[in-house]
Amino acid sequence: GAVVSQHPSWVICKSGTSVKIECRSLDFQATTMFWYRQFPKQSLMLMATSNEGSKATYEQGVEKDKFLINHASLTLSTLTVTSAHPEDSSFYICSGASGLTGEQFFGPGTRLTVL
Amino acid sequence: AQSVTQPDIHITVSEGASLELRCNYSYGATPYLFWYVQSPGQGLQLLLKYFSGDTLVQGIKGFEAEFKRSQSSFNLRKPSVHWSDAAEYFCAVGAGAAGNKLTFGGGTRVLVKP
Numbered sequence: 001g002a003v004v005s006q007h008p009s010w011v012i013c014k015s016g017t018s019v020k021i022e023c024r025s026l027d028f029q030a031t032t033m034f035w036y037r038q039f040p041k042q043s044l045m046l047m048a049t050s051n052e053g054s055k056a057t058y059e060q061g062v063e064k065d066k067f068l069i070n071h072a073s074l075t076l077s078t079l080t081v082t083s084a085h086p087e088d089s090s091f092y093i094c095s096g097a098s099g100l101t102g103e104q105f106f107g108p109g110t111r112l113t114v115l
Numbered sequence: 116a117q118s119v120t121q122p123d124i125h126i127t128v129s130e131g132a133s134l135e136l137r138c139n140y141s142y143g144a145t146p147y148l149f150w151y152v153q154s155p156g157q158g159l160q161l162l163l164k165y166f167s168g169d170t171l172v173q174g175i176k177g178f179e180a181e182f183k184r185s186q187s188s189f190n191l192r193k194p195s196v197h198w199s200d201a202a203e204y205f206c207a208v209g210a211g212a213a214g215n216k217l218t219f220g221g222g223t224r225v226l227v228k229p
Contacts, residue, residue, distance in 0.1 A: 093158070
């Protein structure tokens with residue numbers, strides 16, 4: 001299957017700082033990328049959907065000014081958590097979908113800990 | 116709105132025994148259904164998917180799932196479990212095949228006893 005990478009795999013930051021997480025599709029072009037959040041022992045909750053070159057569509061309850069998503073190319077999307085707080089600590093997972101098959105390929109996730 | 120329910124939070128099974136994970140969905144039209152497995156430190160891996168056609172779907176690692184429209188179910192099965200099958204399993208429903216967003220169930224954690 002296609003490969004999606006995320007960087008960093010884990011990050012610890014101080015409260016009030018911003019953190020950027022990268023999501024790359026390594027061997028396919030992801031026309032659509034998705035960002036999920038997963039709390040411990042819970043399921044994945046979709047945060048936003050982004051299409052290359054367009055503004056992201058956020059799910060209800062997700063603050064777009066806090067979780068900035070950029071999908072500048074068909075292989076790269078970034079999620080920036082601005083002014084992070086301890087409650088933003090979570091596991092963030094991205095996926096990319098190929099326009100050919102529509103199947104989503106998931107990255108390994110990024111664990112964010114905000115102190 | 117679409118939703119997915121996985122009634123079992125944990126399942127413990129002996130190695131070599133059969134495994135069945137339950138999944139019930141709610142969706143107004145023909146659903147696109149998926150089963151994913153999540154192992155620690157790894158991304159979600161697609162086990163199998165159902166879009167249309169034969170309601171018994173074969174996947175990777177010896178898994179299969181059966182779509183039953185009358186019961187709104189898409190249960191995952193494996194005849195003989197291996198220790199490496201210990202993981203978290205997620206059922207998901209999508210509005211379509213082409214990059215549409217997925218709604219995930221709560222997940223079922225599978226523990227395998229030697």
